[in-house]
Amino acid sequence: MIQQLIEKIQKTHAPICVGLDPMLSYVPEHIRRRSFAEFGETLEGAADAIWTFNREIVDATWDLIPSVKPQIAMYEQFGIEGLKVYEKTVRYCQEKGLIVIGDAKRGDIGSTSAAYAAAHLGSVKVGDTVCRAFDTDFVTVNPYLGSDGVKPFVDVCRSEDKGIFVLVKTSNPSSGEFQDRLIDGKPLYEHVADKVEEWGADTMEGGYSNVGAVVGATYPQMGAALRRRMPHTYFLVPGYGAQGGTAEDLRACFNEDGLGAVVNSSRGIIAAYRKESYEKFGPEHFAEASRQAVIDMIADINRVL
Amino acid sequence: MIQQLIEKIQKTHAPICVGLDPMLSYVPEHIRRRSFAEFGETLEGAADAIWTFNREIVDATWDLIPSVKPQIAMYEQFGIEGLKVYEKTVRYCQEKGLIVIGDAKRGDIGSTSAAYAAAHLGSVKVGDTVCRAFDTDFVTVNPYLGSDGVKPFVDVCRSEDKGIFVLVKTSNPSSGEFQDRLIDGKPLYEHVADKVEEWGADTMEGGYSNVGAVVGATYPQMGAALRRRMPHTYFLVPGYGAQGGTAEDLRACFNEDGLGAVVNSSRGIIAAYRKESYEKFGPEHFAEASRQAVIDMIADINRVL
Numbered sequence: 012m013i014q015q016l017i018e019k020i021q022k023t024h025a026p027i028c029v030g031l032d033p034m035l036s037y038v039p040e041h042i043r044r045r046s047f048a049e050f051g052e053t054l055e056g057a058a059d060a061i062w063t064f065n066r067e068i069v070d071a072t073w074d075l076i077p078s079v080k081p082q083i084a085m086y087e088q089f090g091i092e093g094l095k096v097y098e099k100t101v102r103y104c105q106e107k108g109l110i111v112i113g114d115a116k117r118g119d120i121g122s123t124s125a126a127y128a129a130a131h132l133g134s135v136k137v138g139d140t141v142c143r144a145f146d147t148d149f150v151t152v153n154p155y156l157g158s159d160g161v162k163p164f165v166d167v168c169r170s171e172d173k174g175i176f177v178l179v180k181t182s183n184p185s186s187g188e189f190q191d192r193l194i195d196g197k198p199l200y201e202h203v204a205d206k207v208e209e210w211g212a213d214t215m216e217g218g219y220s221n222v223g224a225v226v227g228a229t230y231p232q233m234g235a236a237l238r239r240r241m242p243h244t245y246f247l248v249p250g251y252g253a254q255g256g257t258a259e260d261l262r263a264c265f266n267e268d269g270l271g272a273v274v275n276s277s278r279g280i281i282a283a284y285r286k287e288s289y290e291k292f293g294p295e296h297f298a299e300a301s302r303q304a305v306i307d308m309i310a311d312i313n314r315v316l
Numbered sequence: 317m318i319q320q321l322i323e324k325i326q327k328t329h330a331p332i333c334v335g336l337d338p339m340l341s342y343v344p345e346h347i348r349r350r351s352f353a354e355f356g357e358t359l360e361g362a363a364d365a366i367w368t369f370n371r372e373i374v375d376a377t378w379d380l381i382p383s384v385k386p387q388i389a390m391y392e393q394f395g396i397e398g399l400k401v402y403e404k405t406v407r408y409c410q411e412k413g414l415i416v417i418g419d420a421k422r423g424d425i426g427s428t429s430a431a432y433a434a435a436h437l438g439s440v441k442v443g444d445t446v447c448r449a450f451d452t453d454f455v456t457v458n459p460y461l462g463s464d465g466v467k468p469f470v471d472v473c474r475s476e477d478k479g480i481f482v483l484v485k486t487s488n489p490s491s492g493e494f495q496d497r498l499i500d501g502k503p504l505y506e507h508v509a510d511k512v513e514e515w516g517a518d519t520m521e522g523g524y525s526n527v528g529a530v531v532g533a534t535y536p537q538m539g540a541a542l543r544r545r546m547p548h549t550y551f552l553v554p555g556y557g558a559q560g561g562t563a564e565d566l567r568a569c570f571n572e573d574g575l576g577a578v579v580n581s582s583r584g585i586i587a588a589y590r591k592e593s594y595e596k597f598g599p600e601h602f603a604e605a606s607r608q609a610v611i612d613m614i615a616d617i618n619r620v621l
Contacts, residue, residue, distance in 0.1 A: 144395030
């Protein structure tokens, strides 16, 4: 799967993914009004508004980008109706040829992690029939429970040609609270990084494994050290744009050949029309604003590569 | 919310929760056959089988117990249909007066954690209308991302009178890989434990806070140390029974007054009919086997308190 992502990145010259993390407040009023008129101020109404919003953004950007990263929490908050739209969004993006990274940060132990891996990457057997649930291409995974929490995901990566990105160093302000603490002279996130390389060793495709790492753009020096430490690991890099990470900051997450990282932007793309620099598009043309923001982001990142 | 849990524990004399973590293979064949006949070998068929299984177990045990802990991964693997049954199970148990601990191990940053908190404990605003999604009483939370990943959950605990259990020391074999590593002379899980006490300080109800901790029964010495370290924190204790933890092992997770911990058993209860000691019930009477296993578990734990 990592090779498919790399090929799409090379074809689009765009090492990015668009974070489909729709807050209801990002959805322009004319869409909300229409959905609420049809379905009421209900979870179904909210989900319908988000679906319309997503679809227009995907329609306006899919030809420019290799991948999207829907954040499942933003759908889960609308319950079953929200999760139906998550599933519909995943399917719609895959039909457009996009690689879908489900940002679910799941992680549990043994058979429970296996169930999450089945839910998001693999399949379940019902009687003699193989059924698939969310079926994204990648999913993000939380490592706090150790190897027996992560390995069930790795097994599915191998059997189904899928991938994962394991949280190593996250982009948020308090990520250092535990992740940066020194253990035997090196921070916890480096211990996790070493495990990620180990977990990925059996699922190599070309120079990279199907076990990637989440490395926040907001901590560039740590990104540089991790890039050296994890030569076979692709990075999923959050924190660009709205969270404060610049193109210069994330340069270090890439290898010399311009590969090795895929940079996410969520708010900066999907809510671009609310930013001063794109407000000329107006809420009615929010998707065109997103397209322009994608073009600008690609140029900005390629500038430093 | 923690006081409601404690009152129910005192009323039932049963500091336990039943883990509703149904693997499809636990569901007796006669139920699977009926569901597959009606809905086919589909995700819907699997979900229907699990719903029937859950309902019979709840009907057979609800009067003996204070709480249940459905593991959402086991539903998520069946996609939307599975999650509908998760929701239906939560609602059914709440109607029976049970406290529902959603075992979701969610955790992300800022607005994303807020969305998870809204999904599982709180509400979302759709237009002017307040809507609720899964609406469990407690949810489990992963602390790897630090305070700004956990605080949005704590805020909802306070505003909605709900609770969380934060992973501190998990019950699985490789939990020590990161959790036991020494930082400034004490293991990571103790650093997390100290944060849990801190996060809980603003949401006290009586002697305990609404921010609890997950502490595995499989590491009794660590449980004892954590019990002393976290005087205001209720423990959710997995690992009893099928995972190898004995009543003696988990004694240390309780305080002198017999409070301070709620012990989970999943497989040992819901799949009791498959164990030699309960096989006399047979698959047709699996729920009666579960009832007997609950009675035996309560006696076993009360024996050491």
